[in-house]
Amino acid sequence: MSNEEIINKLKPIITTYAPVSDALDNLNEESDFIKDLNINSANLVDIILDVEEEFGITIDNTSMEKMLTVSASIEVIKEKLSEK
Amino acid sequence: MDNRVVITGMGVVSPNGVGLENFSHAIKNGISGIKHQQLLSDLKFSCQIAGLPDVPPALAAQYFTPLELRNFNSTGILYGVIAGLDAWQDAGLKINETDEPFWDYGMVFGAGTSGIDRFREAIYTIDKLEIRRLGSTVVAQTMNSGVSAYLSGKIGLGNQISTNSSACCTGTESLLTAYERIKTGQATVILAGATSDSGPYIWGGFDGMKVCTYKHNDTPARGSRPMSATASGFVPGSGAGAFVVESLKHAKARGAKIYAEILGGHANSGGQRGAGTMTAPNSTAVQRCIVKALENADVEANDIDTINGHLTATGMDALEIKNWTIALNRKGSDFPDINALKGMTGHCLTASGSIECVASVLQIHQDFLFPNVNCEDLNPAITELIDAEKIPQVMKSKKINTLIKASFGFGDVNACIILKKYNP
Numbered sequence: 001m002s003n004e005e006i007i008n009k010l011k012p013i014i015t016t017y018a019p020v021s022d023a024l025d026n027l028n029e030e031s032d033f034i035k036d037l038n039i040n041s042a043n044l045v046d047i048i049l050d051v052e053e054e055f056g057i058t059i060d061n062t063s064m065e066k067m068l069t070v071s072a073s074i075e076v077i078k079e080k081l082s083e084k
Numbered sequence: 085m086d087n088r089v090v091i092t093g094m095g096v097v098s099p100n101g102v103g104l105e106n107f108s109h110a111i112k113n114g115i116s117g118i119k120h121q122q123l124l125s126d127l128k129f130s131c132q133i134a135g136l137p138d139v140p141p142a143l144a145a146q147y148f149t150p151l152e153l154r155n156f157n158s159t160g161i162l163y164g165v166i167a168g169l170d171a172w173q174d175a176g177l178k179i180n181e182t183d184e185p186f187w188d189y190g191m192v193f194g195a196g197t198s199g200i201d202r203f204r205e206a207i208y209t210i211d212k213l214e215i216r217r218l219g220s221t222v223v224a225q226t227m228n229s230g231v232s233a234y235l236s237g238k239i240g241l242g243n244q245i246s247t248n249s250s251a252c253c254t255g256t257e258s259l260l261t262a263y264e265r266i267k268t269g270q271a272t273v274i275l276a277g278a279t280s281d282s283g284p285y286i287w288g289g290f291d292g293m294k295v296c297t298y299k300h301n302d303t304p305a306r307g308s309r310p311m312s313a314t315a316s317g318f319v320p321g322s323g324a325g326a327f328v329v330e331s332l333k334h335a336k337a338r339g340a341k342i343y344a345e346i347l348g349g350h351a352n353s354g355g356q357r358g359a360g361t362m363t364a365p366n367s368t369a370v371q372r373c374i375v376k377a378l379e380n381a382d383v384e385a386n387d388i389d390t391i392n393g394h395l396t397a398t399g400m401d402a403l404e405i406k407n408w409t410i411a412l413n414r415k416g417s418d419f420p421d422i423n424a425l426k427g428m429t430g431h432c433l434t435a436s437g438s439i440e441c442v443a444s445v446l447q448i449h450q451d452f453l454f455p456n457v458n459c460e461d462l463n464p465a466i467t468e469l470i471d472a473e474k475i476p477q478v479m480k481s482k483k484i485n486t487l488i489k490a491s492f493g494f495g496d497v498n499a500c501i502i503l504k505k506y507n508p
Contacts, residue, residue: 016151042220043151049219 001081003029006074013050017043029071044068057081089266090506092340093175093328095167095277096442099135099321099429102143103170104446111443111454112479116305116428118319127284131296133304135321135430136282137163152234155221158199163324163435164231164279165238168193172239172275175328176340180240190243190271192261193232193326194254194278196434199225200285231279231324243271251493252394253351254278255325255437260501262329263346272334277326280435287320293363295398296320308431309458310395310424311405311466311475318396321430325438327445342506344448347486348381349501350374360496365400367407370498374411374490377500383486385412388420388502390453390482392444392489395424396431397458402465404492409469419470421482427457437491437499444489448505453480 011027018024018037033039033047048064051057051073057080059067067073094104099117101107110117117135125132139162144153147166156162168191172179180186197203202225209218224230229247236245244265250257255278262276280286290296297317300307308319335342352373354366378385391408395401401424408422409415425440426432432439447453455478462472483505490500 016154046219046221049217 001078003074006077007070009054010051010070010073013047013054016050017047027070029074031070033068051077055081057084086267087269088332089263089346090330090332090335091327091343091346091445092330092335093171093177094343094442094445095170095174095326096439097137097139097163097167097323098439099137099323099432102137102139102166104174107442108446108450111425111428111446112452114428114455114457114479116457118304118307118321118430120301120304124284124287129284129288129291130294130298131291131317131319132301133307133319134287135319135323135432137323139163139166155219156225157202157205158225158230158281159201159283159322160195160198160279160281161225161231161234163322164193164195164277164326165234167277167279167324167326168235168275169238171277171326171328175330176338177273177328179238185242186240187242188271189241189273190265191232191236191241191245191275192248192258192265193235193275194248194258194434195228195231195280196249196251196254197281197286198228198230200281201283202226204285235275239275241275243274249434250497250499251495252431252433252436253491253493253497253499254434255439256441256489256491256499256501257351258438259327259329259346259441260349260351260499262327263349266329266331272331274329275326276329277324278435278438279324280322280433282322286322286433290320297397306458308397308427310393310397310427311401311456311463312397312459313461313463315397315399315401315463318398318426319430321432323429323432323435323439325435325442327441344445345504345506347383347502347504348377349499350376350380351497351499352376353498354496356496362496363494365403365492365498366496367403369496370407370492371411373498373500374408374488377488377502381502383502385414387486388412388488390447390484390487391420391422392440392487393422393424394490394492396426402463405466405469415469417471419474421453421474421476422470423454423456423476425454427459441489441501444487444503448484448487448503451481451483453482455479
């Protein structure tokens with residue numbers, strides 16, 4: 001799965017938790033969930049659960065901690081997909 | 085110098101009406117909110133009727149964001165937030181749009197449980213060894229102070245934010261606590277009230293104790309019968325009531341409408357001594373609570389013109405009336421008018437005191453007495469103590485000056501508050 005395909009699948013998940021903003025409209029690999037997208041840190045765990053469901057993967061605690069940006073998330077998703 | 089304390093806004097989510105206008109219409113016309121509940125029937129409850137407020141998803145969406153409503157399953161928070169925000173708006177107060185909390189505005193909003201249905205889902209998830217799929221929303225929805233946390237954040241309150249809990253006294257106690265905090269100058273506005281979860285997991289415990297009626301599953305509107313000779317147990321209910329309680333000075337300065345003044349009150353316990361137990365009241369404590377409330381409010385028993393009783397439609401109703409006659413030293417034709425809301429709503433448990441105080445304040449503000457329903461066959465043990473005409477069964481126009489309201493709860497606890505028509 002390409003980075004672009006993954007971002008397209010991530011966008012609706014992230015939109016659920018992020019307030020409306022320019023950063024959300026311009027979601028890209030550099031976007032930081034908390035700093036750029038203003039997502040409540042408590043919701044990061046919900047995003048991960050939705051990602052697991054969307055991609056059919058399981059994300060361990062260590063990988064979860066890395067998922068603070070879109071690029072880090074893409075990396076974890078690719079890694080878990082390859083392990084399937 | 086103590087502040088005078090007034091009520092300047094109200095909101096209500098009651099089985100017989102959501103919103104002040106619907107609720108006011110319902111209580112004036114004796115409209116029942118008690119209906120047969122198929123779920124209770126399916127679960128083989130003895131009592132299959134209950135008072136459940138009608139809150140469709142479109143209404144909930146006016147008070148919560150789509151994100152908040154995701155995996156949301158807490159009726160207590162739902163009802164409390166609607167009543168609380170309605171009260172805030174009714175008082176003409178604003179949502180805080182700045183980064184600075186409203187330091188002088190706080191909240192005391194009671195609850196008995198929170199999100200009991202959400203809690204049940206979480207327990208099943210954990211027991212299926214799927215705790216990692218629990219998500220982030222369980223704590224906020226199931227902590228007892230959830231209702232205060234949601235509401236205070238929506239408004240931006242910065243004074244004390246607390247959730248009180250004292251069984252069926254909770255609602256009346258919250259109003260009393262708000263009064264005390266404002267009287268002593270620790271806050272200028274307190275959003276007070278109480279909420280109760282609905283559904284089988286909150287009502288089941290009472291069904292198990294056999295304190296709810298099983299005789300009216302086919303006649304729900306007739307089921308809750310306070311002061312009736314055929315009262316056969318309470319009907320469970322749920323909902324929320326809310327008040328903006330404010331110093332008179334602050335209310336006048338901003339030109340607020342004033343519904344009524346809070347003169348004072350008292351809360352106590354029978355200590356589960358004497359006749360008092362976990363579930364039965366110690367009458368000495370009940371009478372003392374009423375007497376102390378009068379003292380605290382500096383009101384003579386003879387000045388009371390209306391009582392809003394606790395009166396749940398169990399065998400205890402006659403004892404409650406007896407306690408009122410002793411505490412006020414008034415009986416027969418000298419007894420004040422008395423009414424019971426639970427005939428229309430059922431017993432809304434933690435929220436009962438708040439919903440009934442909303443009804444009481446509406447009566448004071450709009451000069452009426454709502455009718456007692458389902459007591460056409462008054463309990464003779466009650467009419468031995470007070471004249472039947474003191475228990476009006478049709479709505480009456482009446483200018484109420486001083487109303488006393490009491491609530492009694494499990495654990496042998498009592499709360500009593502005295503409300504007065506506002507007189508500048």
